[in-house]
Amino acid sequence: MTLSNNDNGSNDRDPPHVECRDDVINGNPSNGPGVADGYARGNGVPNNAVFSAATPGESEVKWGNTSYTFYTAHYMDYRHDDSLVSRTRMEIAQEVVTGIILANPGIDFGLVEFNGNWSGTNHHGGRVIHRIIADMTEEQRSNVIDMVNSLTSAGSTPLCESSYEAYRYLSGQTLVYGHRMDGNRNPKGDYLPRDTLAESPLGTYTSPATDCAVTYVILMTDGEPQNDTHANNAIESLTGKTCGIYPAANQPNTKNCLPELAGYMATEDLDNDTTNGRQLAITYTVGFATDQDLLRDTAAAGKGEYYTANSADELTAAFQGAILSILGQESTLTSPAVAVDTFTRTQSRNEVFYAMFEPGESVDWPGNIKKLRLDIVDGEAVLVDKKDNAALDPETGFITVGASTFWSDADGPDVMKGGVGGLLAARDPATRLIYSNTGADGALETFNSTNMNREAFGLDTDEELFALFGPDIESQTDLDRELASGRGFAIDDDGTVSADARNWILGDILHSQPLVLSYGARTGFTAEDPDLRIIVGTNAGFLHMFGDVDGQEDWAFFPKELAPVLNQRRLDAISLEHVYGIDTSPVAYVQDLNNDGTIVTGDGDKVWLYFGLRRGGDAMYALDISDPDNPAFMWKIDPARSGFAELGLTWSAPVVTRIPGYRDAGGKPKPVLVFGAGYDLTKDLTGVATPDGVGRGLFIVDAETGELVWSVTPAANSLKNLQETGLQHAVPGNVTVLDSNGDTLADRMYFGDAGGNVWRVDLPGNALPDASQDDWQINKLAQLNGGTEATDRRFFNAPDVVRIRFNGKPVDAVLIGSGDRTNPNATDVDNRFYMLRDERTAPYDSSAPDASDCADMDPVTDFRCFMPVLDEDLYDITANLLSTGTDEEKAVAVEALQAANGWRIDLQHEGEKSLAKSLTLNGKVYIASFTPNTGLNPEDVCEPLAGLGRLYVVDLFSGNRNVIQLGPIIPDTPSVHFGEDDQIRLLLPPGTPAGDPDGDGDNDCIGGVCSTDEFFRPPYGTYWFQEEY
Structure with a gap:
C-alpha cells in the first residue's frame, strides 16, 4: 500500500x-x-x-x-x-527466432525487416538489415540475434512488397524498397538501418547465392497484409501471371501477388545465367495467431510448407519444422559381411549381410541391414533373394527394385523398407531389451529413467544430469521423453510420449561393418542351420544384436557416455556436422575349447566383444556375449584410465592376438588387444599435416580386463610404455599383427600414421620388457609425406603384409595406399600406393645401428640402415614398363626395381585416393580407390556428378594391372568368400557394375560377386619320421 x-x-x-x-x-x-x-x-x-x-x-x-x-x-x-x-507477440517471436538461430549452427541466416509503409507514404516494402554470410562466425550469428531482438512492431504489413525486395537481393538486382525511399534513403526513428554491405558500389545487391544454390525464405507474420499492393504490377510483369484476390487488414479484399512471386522464385533461375546452373528460392510461411489462405497458397506455390502457431511453443515448432523440412539417397560404405562355417573352419557360409544408410541434410539418418544368399551352381555364383531370384542388377550392382530380401517382402534397395530396420520399426518398443552401463563398475542395467540417474553419471544434481543430455532438457519429464524416444517411441507434437513406435528407429550404419558370429548347434539349431547372430553399431548410439533366423533384435546396448546423442538425433536438426555414435566395426574373441563348432558356456567357451566409437568418442568397450541372450559388461577404456592419456578418437579396430611373455597363472598365453592410439580432430584441418596432440602410438591391453599391458607413445619410458618421440601423428588405422616363427605369438606389428609414416614394432624374446624398455623396439620403416600440399600423404588403413621371395630369399612386402579418409573429395594431394620391401622377416633383437655403424658395413646387413624408406627410394611402376615396355625397357626396369626398396604407383586421376586396406591373393593385389568428380553434368550443371570407385588388380611382382570400375561408391576392402566348391571369390559393395579383373575380356565381376580363379588349397598331412638307434 x-x-x-x-x-x-x-x-x-x-x-x-x-x-x-x-x-x-x-x-x-x-x-x-x-x-x-x-x-x-x-x-x-x-x-x-x-x-x-x-x-x-x-x-x-x-x-x-x-x-x-x-x-x-x-x-x-x-x-x-x-x-x-504477459508478453507481446513480437517478444515471443524474438525469443523463438533467437532460439532457432542458436539451435542451427550449420545454417547461415539473413534478415529482412518491413519498412514502415504507412498509408499515404512511399515507405513501401522492406529492406535487408543483415545479409546472408557464408559460414557465419559466432560473432556474426550474434549480430543477427541482436537485430532480431531490436525489431519493433510499428507500421503496416507489406508481405508481398518485402518479399519482392528479398527476391531482388537474392537475384542481385537494384534496390527498390531497400532504402525506404524517404529522401535520405535511411530508416527513421528506431528502425534498423539497411545492411549496405549487401550492396555493390554500383547500387545493386550482391547476391549471396552461389552456383546451383537453393536459398530458403521463411516469412512470418502475425496479421494480414496491409498497404501491400505497390509491387503487384512488377510481379505480374515478371511472372506473366494475373494475381489473386485476398483479404487485407482494415481494407477491402485486395490483389496480392505473393503466391505468384514465390512460385517464380522456386522454379526460375534467379540470376538468369545458365553458366552457373539454376539458383532457386523456396518459400516457407508461418502464420502466428493468424490463419490465411494467402500464406497457404504462397507456401504451396513456393514449394515450401505452411505452418500456423498460436503460442510460443507452437511458434517454435513451426520454425523448427520449416528448418527441418529445408534440410536422401541410399548408400553403403562397408563391404558385405559373411560368417565362417565353424564346423569346417575352411569355408564361408552363404548368408551375406549388407549394411546400408540413407544420408540427409539433418542428422538422424536411417540405417538397415539386409540379407541375401550366395548360391553356387556349376561354379557360377549369384546373390539371390528369398524367392531365389537374382537380387543384384548385373549392370549396376545395386539391389533390384523388385527384390525381396530375407525377412522382407518386396523391399528392394530402399533403406527404409524391409531388413532388420523394418522389423524393428514394426515392433512394440516396450518389448525391446536395451541395456546401458549404468550399474556399479559399468554393470548392465535396463535402459530407463530409473537407472539413467545422476548417481550413474557421478553427478551431484539432477540439473547437471539434464544438461548432460541436452540444453533443452530441463526436467525429469524431458529426460523421460528422451529415453522413450531412444527406446523407439514416437513423440507427439505437444512433446508427450506416444504409444506408437517411431517411423524408423535403426540409425545409420556408416563405417560399422556387421560382425556375423556363429554359436553353432545350440539348442534348437543344427550344424547345417547354426545359431547365427549379427552385431553392428549405429550412429544413433546403439550396438545391436540381431538373430539370423527371423531378423529380430535380440538386444541393444547404449553406452551412457553417448547420452547427448539421444537428444541430437531426436531433434534431427539440419547441420553440416553429422552426429556420430558407435561408428566402428565390432571385433570378437571366440574361445571354443573343444573345437566342436558350438559355443557352450558350460564347456568354458567364451565370446568377448570389443568396439570403439570412431568419431563418436574416445572410448573402447568390451562385452561378454558368451551367452548371446544375456550380455554382460566387461570394461571400458578412455583417456581418464591409467596409461591411456594418449588415446584419441577410437578409430582403430582392435586385433585379438597373443604376445610373448604375457601369460595367465597357469602359464598359458593370455589374449590381448592391439590397436592404434586413435584420431586427433586437428587432422580435419586442411593444409599440410602438423603434429597431433593425441592418438600418437599403439596400445596392447589385456582382452579380459582392459588393463594396459604395453604401449609405445611419445610419453616417457615406464614399465608399460616405450617412448618414441618420432611419433608425432595420430594412428587412426588398424594395426597389422604378424607371427614370424609360427609359435602363435605375435612378435611383429606394422601400422601407418596420419602423417604419412609407416612403422614397424618388434617384440622379441619370451618376456615382457622391464622399465628400461631395452628389449622391444619401434622403427620408422618409411617416411612418405613430402611436406608440401601436393605430397601431404596420409595413411588411414592397415598395411597388408605378404611374404614373398626376392633374389632367392624371403622378404615381407608391406603394402599400403595413401588418402585422407576424412576428406574424400579433396583433390590437392598426389596420392600413391606403395610396396615396401622389408628384408628382416624375424623380430629385431638388438639395438638399431647408428649412421657410423651402417657406414662400416660392407655390404649392409642390417635393413634398419635403409630406414626410413623415402619416396625416391622406391621404383615407380606407374608406366608399367615391366610388362608393357620393350625388351630394353624391361631390362632397365628390372634392374631399377632390384636396386630399389620396393615400388610405388601413382593414383593418377585427380583427387584419387586409397581409402581401404588392400587385399593380396596369390600374387595379385586388390586395391580399392575413390576419385571425386569435380566436373559438372553437361545436361544440368547443378546435378553433381558422383565420384567413382575403382578396384585395381595389380601383379605384386611386375606391376601389371587391370581395373574394374566400381561405380559411384567409396569402396571398402572386398570381402573374401571361401566357397563350398573351394573357389575363392570377392564380394563387393552394392553399386558395383560388371567388370573384368584379369583383362581376358570376360566380366568375372557380375552382380557384386568377383571370381578370382583362385582355389582354396586342400590341407596336406604332416608326417613325423623317427628312427631309433
Whole structure:
C-alpha cells in the first residue's frame, strides 16, 4: 500500500491494504479475506494478535511527508511469477527466432525487416538489415540475434512488397524498397538501418547465392497484409501471371501477388545465367495467431510448407519444422559381411549381410541391414533373394527394385523398407531389451529413467544430469521423453510420449561393418542351420544384436557416455556436422575349447566383444556375449584410465592376438588387444599435416580386463610404455599383427600414421620388457609425406603384409595406399600406393645401428640402415614398363626395381585416393580407390556428378594391372568368400557394375560377386619320421 502524510499527520487518504492484483488495478483494498482492513501499528507489536489498526488515528506510525508503497508477500509472489507475465507477440517471436538461430549452427541466416509503409507514404516494402554470410562466425550469428531482438512492431504489413525486395537481393538486382525511399534513403526513428554491405558500389545487391544454390525464405507474420499492393504490377510483369484476390487488414479484399512471386522464385533461375546452373528460392510461411489462405497458397506455390502457431511453443515448432523440412539417397560404405562355417573352419557360409544408410541434410539418418544368399551352381555364383531370384542388377550392382530380401517382402534397395530396420520399426518398443552401463563398475542395467540417474553419471544434481543430455532438457519429464524416444517411441507434437513406435528407429550404419558370429548347434539349431547372430553399431548410439533366423533384435546396448546423442538425433536438426555414435566395426574373441563348432558356456567357451566409437568418442568397450541372450559388461577404456592419456578418437579396430611373455597363472598365453592410439580432430584441418596432440602410438591391453599391458607413445619410458618421440601423428588405422616363427605369438606389428609414416614394432624374446624398455623396439620403416600440399600423404588403413621371395630369399612386402579418409573429395594431394620391401622377416633383437655403424658395413646387413624408406627410394611402376615396355625397357626396369626398396604407383586421376586396406591373393593385389568428380553434368550443371570407385588388380611382382570400375561408391576392402566348391571369390559393395579383373575380356565381376580363379588349397598331412638307434 502507498502511505503519505497529510498536513495533520493522518494516513486516511491512502490504500490501507495491498495484497492482490485488484488492489492495484481497481483501487479496492477490501477484497481480501482473512485480515481486516486497516493501518499499520508501530514497532511490529500486535494488538489482540492483529498487526493493523482500525482507523488512521490508532496507527502508531508517523510517515512524515514521504510517500511509501508496501506490498504483501502474496502480492510480491504474484508480481514476480514469470509464468504470469504477459508478453507481446513480437517478444515471443524474438525469443523463438533467437532460439532457432542458436539451435542451427550449420545454417547461415539473413534478415529482412518491413519498412514502415504507412498509408499515404512511399515507405513501401522492406529492406535487408543483415545479409546472408557464408559460414557465419559466432560473432556474426550474434549480430543477427541482436537485430532480431531490436525489431519493433510499428507500421503496416507489406508481405508481398518485402518479399519482392528479398527476391531482388537474392537475384542481385537494384534496390527498390531497400532504402525506404524517404529522401535520405535511411530508416527513421528506431528502425534498423539497411545492411549496405549487401550492396555493390554500383547500387545493386550482391547476391549471396552461389552456383546451383537453393536459398530458403521463411516469412512470418502475425496479421494480414496491409498497404501491400505497390509491387503487384512488377510481379505480374515478371511472372506473366494475373494475381489473386485476398483479404487485407482494415481494407477491402485486395490483389496480392505473393503466391505468384514465390512460385517464380522456386522454379526460375534467379540470376538468369545458365553458366552457373539454376539458383532457386523456396518459400516457407508461418502464420502466428493468424490463419490465411494467402500464406497457404504462397507456401504451396513456393514449394515450401505452411505452418500456423498460436503460442510460443507452437511458434517454435513451426520454425523448427520449416528448418527441418529445408534440410536422401541410399548408400553403403562397408563391404558385405559373411560368417565362417565353424564346423569346417575352411569355408564361408552363404548368408551375406549388407549394411546400408540413407544420408540427409539433418542428422538422424536411417540405417538397415539386409540379407541375401550366395548360391553356387556349376561354379557360377549369384546373390539371390528369398524367392531365389537374382537380387543384384548385373549392370549396376545395386539391389533390384523388385527384390525381396530375407525377412522382407518386396523391399528392394530402399533403406527404409524391409531388413532388420523394418522389423524393428514394426515392433512394440516396450518389448525391446536395451541395456546401458549404468550399474556399479559399468554393470548392465535396463535402459530407463530409473537407472539413467545422476548417481550413474557421478553427478551431484539432477540439473547437471539434464544438461548432460541436452540444453533443452530441463526436467525429469524431458529426460523421460528422451529415453522413450531412444527406446523407439514416437513423440507427439505437444512433446508427450506416444504409444506408437517411431517411423524408423535403426540409425545409420556408416563405417560399422556387421560382425556375423556363429554359436553353432545350440539348442534348437543344427550344424547345417547354426545359431547365427549379427552385431553392428549405429550412429544413433546403439550396438545391436540381431538373430539370423527371423531378423529380430535380440538386444541393444547404449553406452551412457553417448547420452547427448539421444537428444541430437531426436531433434534431427539440419547441420553440416553429422552426429556420430558407435561408428566402428565390432571385433570378437571366440574361445571354443573343444573345437566342436558350438559355443557352450558350460564347456568354458567364451565370446568377448570389443568396439570403439570412431568419431563418436574416445572410448573402447568390451562385452561378454558368451551367452548371446544375456550380455554382460566387461570394461571400458578412455583417456581418464591409467596409461591411456594418449588415446584419441577410437578409430582403430582392435586385433585379438597373443604376445610373448604375457601369460595367465597357469602359464598359458593370455589374449590381448592391439590397436592404434586413435584420431586427433586437428587432422580435419586442411593444409599440410602438423603434429597431433593425441592418438600418437599403439596400445596392447589385456582382452579380459582392459588393463594396459604395453604401449609405445611419445610419453616417457615406464614399465608399460616405450617412448618414441618420432611419433608425432595420430594412428587412426588398424594395426597389422604378424607371427614370424609360427609359435602363435605375435612378435611383429606394422601400422601407418596420419602423417604419412609407416612403422614397424618388434617384440622379441619370451618376456615382457622391464622399465628400461631395452628389449622391444619401434622403427620408422618409411617416411612418405613430402611436406608440401601436393605430397601431404596420409595413411588411414592397415598395411597388408605378404611374404614373398626376392633374389632367392624371403622378404615381407608391406603394402599400403595413401588418402585422407576424412576428406574424400579433396583433390590437392598426389596420392600413391606403395610396396615396401622389408628384408628382416624375424623380430629385431638388438639395438638399431647408428649412421657410423651402417657406414662400416660392407655390404649392409642390417635393413634398419635403409630406414626410413623415402619416396625416391622406391621404383615407380606407374608406366608399367615391366610388362608393357620393350625388351630394353624391361631390362632397365628390372634392374631399377632390384636396386630399389620396393615400388610405388601413382593414383593418377585427380583427387584419387586409397581409402581401404588392400587385399593380396596369390600374387595379385586388390586395391580399392575413390576419385571425386569435380566436373559438372553437361545436361544440368547443378546435378553433381558422383565420384567413382575403382578396384585395381595389380601383379605384386611386375606391376601389371587391370581395373574394374566400381561405380559411384567409396569402396571398402572386398570381402573374401571361401566357397563350398573351394573357389575363392570377392564380394563387393552394392553399386558395383560388371567388370573384368584379369583383362581376358570376360566380366568375372557380375552382380557384386568377383571370381578370382583362385582355389582354396586342400590341407596336406604332416608326417613325423623317427628312427631309433
